[in-house]
Amino acid sequence: MDFGGQTIDAWFQRQPSEEFPTGFDYQANYAALAANLVPLHKEVTPTANVIDGGYLTDHGPEHISKLLSRISELLKATPNPITAYECYLLLTAAQVHDVGNIFGRKKHEEKCREVMDDNLATLPLDAVERRKIFEIAQAHGGEEKEKLSSLAKIEHIRGKPVRMQALAAILKFADELAEDSERAARYSAKKGLLPPTSSIFHAYALALIDIHLDPGSGIIAMRFDLKKSDALRAFPKKDKQGEVIDTFLIDEILSRTLKTHCERVYCSRFMRPIVDVVGVSVHIDVTDDTGYTVLRNIAYRLEERGYPDADGKDIYSLCPELREWDGNGRFDGSHLARKLGMQHVI
């Protein structure tokens, strides 16, 4: 669907009122809710940082704008992908999906309910509609990975069919893609002012210079650009057990792009046929520290290949090009460091 060069929220506001159930002005109230939440979105990152002690990448209004932009990209390849009413539920869920972070990162996806309760004036009167917004929003994250399948495929809300699984999947995958260098604390990262175990997340965001969907091929293209010094640096990162381990940025990129692949595979089950994304293409340029000379470039594509007997957890089983990189075995952070011919700089 052509959004006329605008994002989906502008399209939503142009829809005739007959497209919505009666008794509530969905368009005006969405606009009011979005405006009301801007100050709160601005508070999310700093307050979460105080509560959790780290330094989150940006969860402010720009993140919401980016998310809406990603949703628009995903939907524009399909004619009439969602109804105006579904769009309302999706947009409202997008507005509230991350606000729970203001109470701390843990179970943030469930805590958006509290913020919704504080904004009842701009939300539908009907408790069922509010719950559907909450369900779409909360499915985007959390410890439990398999949330989409517990939603109904199609539900009727106020007389309108709503594809719950698809809407939640679109939000979840768009959120996965709403990551780039604009979310990073660029100056603080450069000056080494970030908490050590948060720095790798900002380095990742800074390195991700572009991400877009090629509507023709259905491929998500992710482009990273990192300087040699960052490629050689071992960042401290907490693992799942809370242990701090040294991690190369390249290994973080491998791990995160693999997660993007998993999210794509998982969400695609529920997004099709509204959204059909078939693979993730990754291109990494490693430059000298001036940024003018490309020293190495690495490219790989994450997609389903052949018979699906690989467990999908190992990036090397998915990307044969990484198994024998540059004719010298598996590609990883230490391999790249050796290639760059220098000692680790910490």
Next chain:
Amino acid sequence: MSSDLDLNPFSVQSPERIAAHDVLSLFVEDFADFHQIHRAGHTFLHGARGSGKSMIFRFLEPDCQILKKKCPLNELDFFAFYIPIKEMEVKLTELIRLEMDGHGSLPLNEHLMTVNIVLKMFASLERITQSGEPPEETTAFRNFISDTLVRLLKRGGWAGVVPEIPAEGSFEQYRLVAVSLLEEVYSEISLFIQRLSLGGCLIYTGTLLGFKDFVRPVCAALRSMPFMPATKPFFLLVDDADNFSEEQTRILNTWVSSRGTAEISLKISTQRRYKTFRTISGQSIETPHDFSEVEISDIYTSDRDRYMARVESIVERRLQLASINATPSTFFPEDHKQENEIAKIAESLRATWSESGRGFRANDDAYRYARPNFIRGLHGSSKSGSTYSYAGFKQLVHISSGVVRYFLEPAALMYGEQTAANEGSAPVTAIAPHIQNKVTREQANRFLTSEFERIVREDGNLGGGDRATKLRNLLDSLGALFSHILMSDAAERRVFSVAFSNGPDDEVREIFELGTEYNYLHKSSIGKKEGAGRTALYILSRRLAPAFGLDPTSFAGYKFITNEVARMMMLEPKKFHNRLRTNHIDSVVDPAQGRLFEEN
């Protein structure tokens, strides 16, 4: 012992109302084949009405378990809440309007189920009070109500007023506060649904709760109480889940499909009328991936010795509780005259076996033909099998068809008749054979007449059309067929089952399944006649044996029939009866086949 059991040792009470010490006395623990029930993990427990599902659930409740284990609550291996599903409470017809008008029937149904279940959980906690050992340390329970419960309700949109919660109350007082809070939420949704029925507005502004955001956290908070077994699983014993509507069933299945069985295990009993195994997203839940499954009736109908032993234990316990000094066999004696006659026939068969025997051993012939020959002899002399006596403990167990209640209910009636016959002058120490026979025959006739009328009504209300009539025709035809075989000179005369040599078509299968649903038939499987694969075997309930003058003591024999014959049985029963009278049985039921009895 409770008063009902004082009056009649075989009285069948609703297990919900049986006190814990009586449950322990009456319940025969037999978990060998269904150990999944008292282990963590979701389990479906299928069984006919009266097969003992509710009694198993009652036995799992904490008041029974602490008596059995002789330990305090917090040392139990699990903590179970009994959740009976009453049709009227969950299947509110007004909810259908939500489905028709397309507004939020899933979340509103889930809310209704959630409130109903948590309300029953709090009601079920009364067992702790009844156990005589309610927790003395009640502060945690009070705090749970004032903090967690109220917080969770408010999170779900509840805007009611928190009632006064006494600072120094008893466990029971606090429990009643929790019940009243949930009742208030229940009345909120009830009122909304009532307004719907009056054509009210579809917008619901009340509380909205679900499994994940209410049932789970409530269970987690309860588990942390000092009197609870903190690390052990919670069981929600959902009894009679067939009473859920299809949409509610899909919601329940969605709960089953969610992980976390270490915290909450759903133990779901059904009467084989469970509507679907699909979730709200359309996926199927499957065993063993999502749940384990126990079919009580299968266990007992496929292992008659085990069922016999179980009923024997149950009767022994009931006799002991009533201080009746008798064994099951002496309390329900056989008709000695009849058994002597049968013994004589058996002896004669043994004596002539070397010349005219048909089995491999003399005893085989004696066992196989003595009783059928006796029944045939009765027909020969009086043209009626009605003088055969259905008395004797073993015969009564066979007639009960694998369902304990079908033994106990007639036994209770027999006890009543025997008490009247004794005119109160002598305690009942045995049931006279003629009383056993009379009650057993009456029950069989009732099963085929007044109970069947209920099916006609129910199935008619469900839009079943003339299905009940077809089923009745089928049962009469099967009874006539088996009776003919019993009177024949066939090698195996004690036939109670049929399998299809071709088909069945959808219409025929539907009627056989209807019979299974109402326990007139049991379903099993056998190897196909041609040898590859298996086919359904339909066994006539032996409760009907007296109605058709059949020998209930065996169900080894079965008969292959064609789909066309089954149709004739259902649609043209007179034609079928006429053919039976004028033709050889083989040529009637399975004309395409050369042999009749293809026993494996």
